Amino acid sequence: MDDATAALRDLLSIMARLRAPDGCPWDREQDFASIAPYTIEEAFEVADAIERHDLPGLQDELGDLLLQVVFHARMAEEQGAFDFAAVARSISQKMIRRHPHVFGEAASRDTAEQNEAWERQKEAERSARQEIGTLAGLPRNLPALVRAVKLTRRAARVGFDWPDADAILAKLAEETAELRAELATRHRERLADELGDMFFVLANLARKLEIDAEASLRHANAKFERRFKAMEALAAAEGKTLADHELDGMEDYWRRVKEAERGA
Template identity: 40%
Template sequence: MVSIVGLGIDPSDLTEGAKQELLSGKKIIVRAERFAAAVRALGVSFETLDCVYESSRNFDSLHKNLAARVLGAAKERDVVYCVPGSVEEDISAQIVLKKSRGAAVFDSVSKSADAFRRAKIFSCNRAAYSAYDLEKYIRAVLPLCVYDIDCDLVAGDVKLKLCDMLGDETPCFFVKNGKVKKIKLYELDRQKEYDETTALVVDDTPLLKKKRFDFYDLCEVMRRLRAPGGCPWDRAQTHESIRKNMVEEAYELVDAIDSKDDGKIVEEAGDVLMQAVFHAQLGEDRGAFDCADVTSGVCEKLIFRHSHIFGGDNAKNADDALSVWERNKRAEKGQKTTGDSVADVPAGFPALLRAQKVGKRASKAGYDFKDIEEAAEKIGEELSELLQAVKEGDAAHISEETGDLLFSAVNVGRLAGADCEESLHESTKKFVARFLKTESLILQDGKEMQNLAPEELWAYYERAKEQIDADPSR
């Protein structure tokens, strides 16, 4: 049988129940000699696990080894395991509790509670983490206490993690041996001494005084903009009125990606994220859905479609992973036939992109040309039909045949393995560059493009093309 006693921060923190347990004659194990003052004051014999510290490779293995020693001793006789601070904040104690049914707990003042009290922060909603377990702190919940900052290296790791989340200049409280000092977060690893009593406390920061923000702050900003008394323009919007904004922001993000400018990517990705949050807030205002529904939906989708990661499927390479994704996607959407999949391609896609996706999905059912040569023959047929429509002068027929010709060209590109949307984008970019260079050469000669004969204009174009192609920086 195992009992676990939290020793608190000061010997006076030991509860009467804990004292009686320690005086019960059971074997007493203290996590380390430096934590044994309260036990020693009772005049009882005990052993410590300092040797486990010396033989453990890292903090994770330390706690596992500590727990193993306690559980091993408990097989021979009843054991009282004493840990500093609170049982709930000691990882080795938590391991013992999970593996020892019916273990009794005599808790005391936690390291975080003591640090919060000394920093005079008494909020009910607060977070506390061991410095050795801080990777679990993924959302900037404040107030925050980080305890177990027992050396400058650990302090440096904590600083890097929190500076990224909260900002370098965030005001903090440095707590050590009951004393409190105000510091900036970037100063955490510049203090003179650290020991097992060292903790960092960060108070809550009002929204408008924050230097770093997270997703939940974005949701709060949008909520305030849409709330009574908020921004008149934001309050007047609907899903439909800002529909085009999402398309524009998405294209601006693509441009930023193409420019390989990280600053622009950050900005434009933020704008896309803002549009998504805006629509989520509009949904919440209607009582239809909210940000939690949106994030829950996308997480469920990612987990379900990645069954080769989160389930029992296997994928040895990217192609296998894509096949698993597509199969799960069809199952998720209830698509029983290829037709269901073809019809599911969004009508709002750019026409070229939609044409290629429709053709690709149809080809999976065998509805395709036998090879690229057969597809290329279709271009000639459609071009002849377009020219005939032009002769007839029927605008509707011209539009129809133009669409057929473009669709045929997409099929050829698809069968050639090209991304038609990207290919046309690059060709358009190339045309713009050649046009601008042609115009520049004409203007240098004191001429105007619209006054040139076709042959002369073509000659300028060829010169521009040669100069651009010869430019190594192109």
């Protein structure tokens, strides 16, 4: 038995023990719905470790994510639905089916051709599951920004798309004007609707520019966090806090931090 097989077998045994009648009370109480948020959280922590180029952290986070797969598979096995082996066989079969240029007789492809073939195969699989329609099969629990990009990418495949980024920017200006018009009403539902339209257009713009919208926003979050902490450090060096300043004073700190970053 190789190391990977032995390690995976140990993990499966540990999960079975935790879910046993005399196992861990917390683990025994869980079900698919209660574990799902942890699964999503662990996937984001994997992405965070990658973003930080933290390979030791990535090893740890991948282990946490693998545990989620093992946990769900164990619960399904207890219900007689499927087990971990079935999960592994299913994804192996899918990878072989979606890569006929590697495992079959199809001609070799470049990346663009493979992406197109991949989408055609996924469409065929959705049809086999009787998921009919261009937008069928997109999970509703995806992060909203990710799902917006996927929705617009699906729509673009049948030609429902803006011709270029400039056209999307024009649409963004239109949506901005509509939001501005609603500001006077203070009608929360209409404001939320218009703001959602702006987010959706921005997701479209990211797709058109071939920029990962989620990664772009994570980068903006990290940049804001870094700069805000630097502002706090500047204030602390003067024996103050940001709350001791009016907005003009805080904006001066922000300008100084940005200038320092450009200088670096």
